[in-house]
Amino acid sequence: MRAVALLLLVAFAALSDAHGRNRSKRELLLRSKRRWVLSTIELTEEDPGPYPKTISQMFNDKTDKDRNDHEYVLSGTGVNVEPMGVFHINKDTGEVYVLRPVDREKTPFFHIKFDILNKNTGQPIDRQLSFDVEIKDINDNAPNFNKPRITENIKENTPEGTLPVRLEASDMDQMNTLNSNITFRVVSQKPSEPKITLTQIDSRMAHLQLIGCFDYDKVKTLDVIVEARDHGTPSLSSTAVVTINVVDTNTHPPVFKSNKYEGKVEEATKQRGILKLEVEDKDTPQTPGWRAKYTIVKGNEGGLFEIETDPNTNEGILNVIKESDFERTELLTLEISVENEEPLFVCKAASAGDVKVPPPASVKVTVEIVDINDPPxxxxxxxxxxxxxxxxxxxxxxxxxxxxxxxxxxxxxxxxxxxxxxxxxxxxxxxxxxxxxxxxxxxxxxxxxxxxxxxxxxxxxxxxxxxxxxxxIHLRDINDNTPKLVNNNVILCGNKEEMVMIAAQDSDVHPYSGPFTFSLRDTDGTLKQRWKIKPDVGQEGGLISLRTLPYGNYSVPLLIQDQQSIGGNNTVVVTICDCGKSTVCLSPEPFTASAGSSSIGAIFAALLLFLLLLLAVICKCGNNSLNHIPIVQDEGNQTLIKYNQEGGGAECMTKPSLLLTSTNGGTTRDGRKQVSQTDALIKDVNDKYKADLYTLQNQSSMGTLGMHQRDACQIYRGQNMNNSLRYQRSINLQSQQHIADHIGKRLQVINGNHENCPTYQPHQYAYEGQGSSCQTLDKISVSNLGDDFQFLNDLGPKFKTLGNICHEAVKEKNIKL
The missing domain is CATH 2.60.40.60 (Cadherins)
Known part of the structure; x- marks a missing residue:
């Protein structure tokens, strides 16, 4: 085993340093004895312990056994690299321990490093020793199917042999060992027929096999349990369930319900549905293996019949598509066969022997031709x-x-x-x-x-x-139609052309139609001065303008004759216009106005000229008006008074009027008007006066006023001295304490009490005879005297005394005129 052999190896000797007095001497390679001594490290996965468990003893010969000045250090996988906490070393003795069980499937080997250090200095005493510790595998994992449950839809007509069902399994134990070597087998199936087996492709894959054929009428679903077992000790296994759904196909041929069918049809008649043929099919309805397909095998050589399938009932419907003749035949015999849209499947398993596909079912159909009255x-x-x-x-x-x-x-x-x-x-x-x-x-x-x-x-x-x-009836043509223009309106582009083509047509055929002869119907010779026709023979002629004509519409009378010199009078309307680059008249552009710098300058110049003319007129008229300023009566407040009203007070109090020229608070001196800026104040007081008067006229009882109101009366004063007239308006504002008295008096007037009213009251006078023969004073007016008041200096003997008295009063009061 490689792990044991590796642990038994001795560390290689290090090269000793070359010593020599002279650098030119050659360095010598010296062999040294091994320094690390390592006992065998054996580790089996999932070892039950007990833990910690000694697995090896480390020793280095560079250390002195008598001196305790060194320590052993362990590092690598399982120590300070994940998974940590697996190995431990005694720093003094060099004993190596394993602290817990190890899972080989998670960590197949551990890379460990040994070091020996000086306790005092922490420096390495010898080179580091590294090696890999492999974990011995045990069979602790069962094979697993990639898909523990498989569902497949397989057609009924699938032939015997390999099914499209593949099973795959894997084992996490060490590869290429007995622990990971897998064997597949079918444990059970339900139902037991047809027989399902499997074929193993390799140690990881297998395919299901079908022995025999499916029969949808007997078995519609099969459940097959497949086992995957390894070869380890102890052997482990797992199972998968394969569900096979059998899909019905055409395994039953259609069969006619009757052995003979008869029908009738009238001669010379087309008719649909003269006969319906019924069949029986055991396959699933509305599937290709159930739908019938009918064929007329014999007896339809004349093509009198056709047969189609009713998609709902699967019946064959016989139709007559061609008229028959009773005199030729009275009875027709047809042979009709039926089969399905999908080909019939017959199981050809080894156990079934040599099986052939049966022919389609057929039936004889007799059709009687019924005699009817044949038409002439x-x-x-x-x-x-x-x-x-x-x-x-x-x-x-x-x-x-x-x-x-x-x-x-x-x-x-x-x-x-x-x-x-x-x-x-x-x-x-x-x-x-x-x-x-x-x-x-x-x-x-x-x-x-x-x-x-x-x-x-x-x-x-x-x-x-x-x-x-x-x-x-083929009608032979005669020359009964005259040529006519194809289009009575044509366009002549006057900006680029001088000729327009005019086409003619004739409803007659050759030789009573074109080519045509075109000519002008010119009675007085004026047309030939403007127009001519060239070419004048053909299907169309060219109308040429002999001189430049203004744009517009022109009517040109023409005579068009066919080949037999039969002519017709036509008139073409020629529109002469500007076509631009096209062949039709340009549409008129909409009117647009754009003002450029020159246009704007012209507008300003015209306005300036108008202002100058207006100024000249004003200056001329102004001089005349200044020389003669009429004195007009001030119009007052422009109130219409109803004098036939006997009850109540006067509707308004009119302002005192003076025969003065209205100058709006200005001063007129030496015939020239000087306006002071008192218009705003006068207008404000006047408006206030009108508002108060309206309020007083519309109040029916005495009430408390919420706002302070002021009553204003205007005093007009005119002064005339040294050929000058001064018109002035002054405003006297009454204090608030007089408002109550004033309102009380006004209310009494409204209620009909006129005793203290200073206004005009109706009064009856006795008749004193015919009126004076003198003219009314209303016709006297001093406004025509002009603005010159010199006439006041000499008023005559009747007014001199009064004038002197007034003049002395003015001097006493120190008033400047």
Whole structure:
């Protein structure tokens, strides 16, 4: 054993250092005695102990036995490398111990290293000793199947021999030993037939074998137990279960339930399902081994019959696909065989001997042909008649020749079965066909110059039978159509072409059609100045523009003649347009506007010019207006007052009006307007005044005001001095303490108490005769006096005294005008 031999080896001697006084001397190799002494280390897996257990004794001859200045050190697998805690060494004596059992299947060997060190210095005294400790194997593992349970579906028609079932097993014990050598065998099977054995391929694999054949009717499932056993001591084994499901196949041929079948069919009739043939099959339904396939073996040489299989009942259905004639045969005998879609399987095992596959089952079928009234038949089913188109009606085109084997031909009546254009009539007694209208070869009912009609001959049998005949009337063409344009509208690309082709067609055939002759229908000679046709003969002609014409539509009258000089007047509309690179007119591009730098500059220049013109107009008009400033009356608060209301107070208190020019708080001096920035304040007070007035008019009782409100009255004052007019608005805000009194007075007015109301009240005056002849003062206006107030300096003798008094009052108060 290699492990024991390795442990008995002595460590190799180390090379001694070369000593010499002269370096040029050659180094000498000296042999030295071994220094490590190691006893045999034997270790068996799963050793029951007891532990710790001594397994070896280490010794090194470089140590002095009398001096205890060295120690042994153990390292490697099982010591300080996993699995750790397996080995231990006595540092003083060198004894090696194993501490626990070892599993060879987990660690098949241990790599161990021995060292001897000086206790004082910790330096090695000798070189390290390393070796591998192999573990002795025991048979502690049974063989294991890769698949301990196997299920296989095997067809019933599988022949005798190897089955597609493979078994594999493995053993974890040491390879190539008795402990891992496996033998397979079939322990048992249920049921016992058919016999299942196995063939072992190697020590790890085996195949099942079938002796005989499967029989689905007897055995549908087999359970086979297979054992795998090793050759170790003691021998260990395991088992696997193989379940074989037998799949039914065609092992039973179909058999007819009756030995003879009979059926009937009327002559000259196609019929499906005149007879159903039933079979019996013991195989599994709706499988290829059960589905029947029928074949007519004999008696169908004329191809009158076919047979098919009903997929649900597996019956054979006999059909008549071709009409039969009772006068030829009255009875037909058929031989029909049946087999399955899947070939029949017959077991050819060695024990069964020489077995042959039986032939398909067959049966005789008799079909009786029942005589019926045969229809009349024409001597020719298709007849050709030739006729010129547009001939006068009344001409006899065809007289049929009819025979009937079952009826008297004198009792046959005739009828038109197909006449789509209604051009024909038929004599019911003789079957003669006459035209009742002119026949047009160009009619849509005529295909390739042939008009097709069908006539029927009906006998007097029971039931009446009808025979048919087709008459093909070939119509010869005449020149009854003039040439016409294929397209009455054409496009002439004016940007690149001067000619456009115009094509013609004629419904007639040669020689009454093309090639055509094209010409202009020019009555006054103006067309030839613009157009000409070249080429003018052919299937199409070329219309050429003689000069450049503006884009648009042009109508060109044409005369087109066929080969017989029969012409037709046509007019083609020529559209002249820009086609670009294509052959059709370009569609008009949508309008888009894009402003470039030049466009934007032009827009700004136009705006600037407009502003300059507007400024010039304002300046011109402004000078005239400054020279004559009219004095207009202020419009007040623009409130419409209803004077016919007798009750309640006035709806609003109007502001005092002055005959002054409204300047919005500005100053007018020497005919020029200077505006002060008091608009905002005046507007605010005015709006506040209106809001308070609206509140007072809509209150029905006295209440507490939640917010402090202020009542504003506006005082207007006008001053005139040294040719100047000053218009000014000042605002006087009443204190909060007067609000209650003011509201009380207003409420009394609303309630109808007008005693203390300073507003206008209705009053009745006595009649004093006719009114004054003087004109009303409403017509007097000083607004036409202009802005010059010099007239106030000389008001006449009536106003001088008043003017002086006012002037003196102004001086006393030191007021500057």
């Amino acid at each position: 038949y024409f001597d020719k089913p298709t007849n050709d008649v030739y006729q010129k188109e547009e001939e006068e009606p009344g001409k006899v085109l065809f007289t049929p020749n009819v025979k009937d084997d079952d009826s008297d031909i004198n009792n046959i009546r005739y009828k038109l079965l197909y006449d789509p254009a209604k051009w024909m009539e038929i004599d019911k007694k003789t079957g003669q066909i006459k035209t009742v209208k002119k026949m047009d070869r160009e009619s849509p009912f005529v295909k390739d110059g042939i008009y097709n009609i069908t006539i029927g001959a009906i006998d007097d049998g029971n039931p009446p039978a009808t025979g048919t005949c087709t008459v093909l």
